[in-house]
Amino acid sequence: MSVLVFADSSEGKFKKTAFEVVSYGKKVAEQLGTNLVTLTINGGDASELYAYGAEKVVEVKNDLASFNAKAYASIIKQAAEAQGSDVVVVDSSVDGLTVGPLVAVALEAGYASNAVALPSSTSPFVVKRKAFSNKAFSNTEISTGKKVIGVAKNSYGAHENAVSGSVESFTATLPTLGVKSESIQKASGKVTIADADIVVSAGRGMKGPENWGMIEELADVLGAATACSKPVSDLGWRPHSEHVGQTGKPVASNLYIAIGISGAIQHLAGINASKVKVVINTDPEAPFFKAADYGIVGDAFEVVPQLIEKLKAFKQA
Amino acid sequence: MKILVCISHVPDTTSKINFSDNDTKFDTNGVQFVINPYDEFSLTRAMWFKEKQGASVTVVNVGGAETEPTLRKALAIGADDAIRVNVEPTDGFLVAKELAEVVKNGGFDLVLAGKESADYNGQMVPGMLASLLDFNFVNACVGVEVDGTNVSLTREIDGGEEKVSSTLPMVVAGQKGIVEEKDLRIPNMRGIMMARKKPLSVVEGVGAAAATETKAFEKPAPKGAVKLVENVDDLINLLHNEAKAI
Numbered sequence A: 001m002s003v004l005v006f007a008d009s010s011e012g013k014f015k016k017t018a019f020e021v022v023s024y025g026k027k028v029a030e031q032l033g034t035n036l037v038t039l040t041i042n043g044g045d046a047s048e049l050y051a052y053g054a055e056k057v058v059e060v061k062n063d064l065a066s067f068n069a070k071a072y073a074s075i076i077k078q079a080a081e082a083q084g085s086d087v088v089v090v091d092s093s094v095d096g097l098t099v100g101p102l103v104a105v106a107l108e109a110g111y112a113s114n115a116v117a118l119p120s121s122t123s124p125f126v127v128k129r130k131a132f133s134n135k136a137f138s139n140t141e142i143s144t145g146k147k148v149i150g151v152a153k154n155s156y157g158a159h160e161n162a163v164s165g166s167v168e169s170f171t172a173t174l175p176t177l178g179v180k181s182e183s184i185q186k187a188s189g190k191v192t193i194a195d196a197d198i199v200v201s202a203g204r205g206m207k208g209p210e211n212w213g214m215i216e217e218l219a220d221v222l223g224a225a226t227a228c229s230k231p232v233s234d235l236g237w238r239p240h241s242e243h244v245g246q247t248g249k250p251v252a253s254n255l256y257i258a259i260g261i262s263g264a265i266q267h268l269a270g271i272n273a274s275k276v277k278v279v280i281n282t283d284p285e286a287p288f289f290k291a292a293d294y295g296i297v298g299d300a301f302e303v304v305p306q307l308i309e310k311l312k313a314f315k316q317a
Numbered sequence B: 001m002k003i004l005v006c007i008s009h010v011p012d013t014t015s016k017i018n019f020s021d022n023d024t025k026f027d028t029n030g031v032q033f034v035i036n037p038y039d040e041f042s043l044t045r046a047m048w049f050k051e052k053q054g055a056s057v058t059v060v061n062v063g064g065a066e067t068e069p070t071l072r073k074a075l076a077i078g079a080d081d082a083i084r085v086n087v088e089p090t091d092g093f094l095v096a097k098e099l100a101e102v103v104k105n106g107g108f109d110l111v112l113a114g115k116e117s118a119d120y121n122g123q124m125v126p127g128m129l130a131s132l133l134d135f136n137f138v139n140a141c142v143g144v145e146v147d148g149t150n151v152s153l154t155r156e157i158d159g160g161e162e163k164v165s166s167t168l169p170m171v172v173a174g175q176k177g178i179v180e181e182k183d184l185r186i187p188n189m190r191g192i193m194m195a196r197k198k199p200l201s202v203v204e205g206v207g208a209a210a211a212t213e214t215k216a217f218e219k220p221a222p223k224g225a226v227k228l229v230e231n232v233d234d235l236i237n238l239l240h241n242e243a244k245a246i
Helices: A016-032 A071-084 A094-107 A213-222 A232-235 A267-272 A302-315 B037-053 B065-076 B090-105 B125-133 B188-198 B232-242
Strands: A004-009 A035-041 A056-060 A084-088 A111-113 A125-131 A135-142 A147-151 A167-169 A177-187 A198-202 A225-228 A254-258 A276-281 A294-297 B002-006 B007-010 B034-036 B056-062 B080-085 B111-112 B138-145 B151-157 B160-167 B170-175 B200-203 B210-216
Touching: A004 A016, A004 A071, A016 A035, A016 A084, A016 A147, A035 A071, A056 A071, A071 A084, A071 A094, A071 B138, A084 A276, A094 A111, A094 A147, A094 A302, A094 B090, A094 B125, A094 B138, A094 B151, A111 A135, A111 B090, A111 B210, A125 B210, A135 A177, A135 B232, A177 B138, A177 B151, A213 A254, A213 A302, A232 A294, A276 B232, A302 B200, A302 B232, B002 B037, B002 B090, B002 B125, B002 B151, B007 B065, B034 B037, B034 B065, B037 B056, B037 B065, B037 B111, B037 B138, B037 B170, B056 B065, B056 B090, B065 B080, B080 B090, B090 B125, B111 B125, B125 B138, B125 B170, B138 B160, B151 B170
Parallel strands: A004 A035, A004 A084, A035 A056, A056 A167, A084 A147, A111 A147, A198 A225, A198 A254, A254 A276, A276 A294, B002 B056, B002 B111, B056 B080, B080 B200, B111 B170, B138 B170
Antiparallel strands: A111 A125, A125 A135, A135 B210, A177 B160, B007 B034, B138 B151, B151 B160
């Protein structure tokens, strides 16, 4: 028996969520009194994973230039069988969310996605998951012998736990791919909303797209990703890829700074998983203040430039 | 092309979320149910294929009789007919297995769904369905074109987009972008009148087994009141020393 974690990567670099699922898988293995096996597919340097407790890394190297759902599901299944893994853990990157259900079917395993904590009990096997767009949790029992857990992004966290690991290579046979990658467009050099520790988000209170310079500057100072509310992307002030909230991108950052966003329930549903929320708004009645941890009632056009200046000083200190 | 659109019947986003029966059941008292917002995007894309490429569009839901108004709404938007699988949807695996039967029996070659439902947010059913049927699968789809049996798609990836090609039969899990929000359809009076006469068939399930069970729901711990600060120095200080966020 063992716990198999799939540590996802992109262009040969491990995603941040890879370290989180390794940390999670390590603890689940301890709960079950078994070993952790970490699978990588064309991934990065295994020693990066040792730092989070991955004592045994199984590397698959092949010709796949990028993620393919059927191929990845098949590789994970083959690895789980070869390693005798009854529990498989995946992350909540787009790839993890895509491959999780396929792995569950391949292994005839019950699947609990969006897990926010370690299993509260392993017999019966119960996992706490997000539900109702972050407005509730569901304690879900997986009743099958084999189990797949999808860990919600930034819910458990990556915890350093250095071990002296070993790596072995694994060859898996590939199925017919069925879906072929034609081209990939990625915004280069920018922090993505999915990866960001801090997200700076702005709404209609900014009055027009010409005023986004200060939002971008604030994001720069903080090393943050920029995001926006739905009306802002609908008005074409900012690209749709920045729209966060329900139907837009979900945010689960450590810090979410909302500037000139009133906090419609659809917006809150998408960003609620963020740990610390700061609201800057002229309207003290804005509903967002009820959902926030810290707030400044004030004009963004005065507050944001001050914040940039003071943060620069703070960063230098 | 025969299209099946999977429709989840979910509480409206503004609903209060409460639980009954010792926190084991979602309390539907006073809750307004709607077509899952993610499914609406895929349904609208299906209507485009119907109008431009002569596709037929069937909508399906796995659920009790209470979900029929939601299916009627999908018919009012323009689907040709509806199927309700009369099974309580307690688990994603169970729903996917029931849907797989519907797809096999109906000979559908394109299954469109929303990438997740607004209630359980599991992102499980479309992928499971594709896997059970051995159909090609694209998740988080923000664009789809069909030419014969060739399909060109755009999917969202972390930090960008990927263009992919595939072939029917396939399952596509859509989201905002597969059509734009402004193009979403609202049923008009004529559509609502016509929907009453469109076929809605009820089929019994095949008795697929669930692989998971909800033991109890819980609500997040109540959040403390917001700390309002007067100036940015205080904010930076709190974010650094108290929240440890910067």
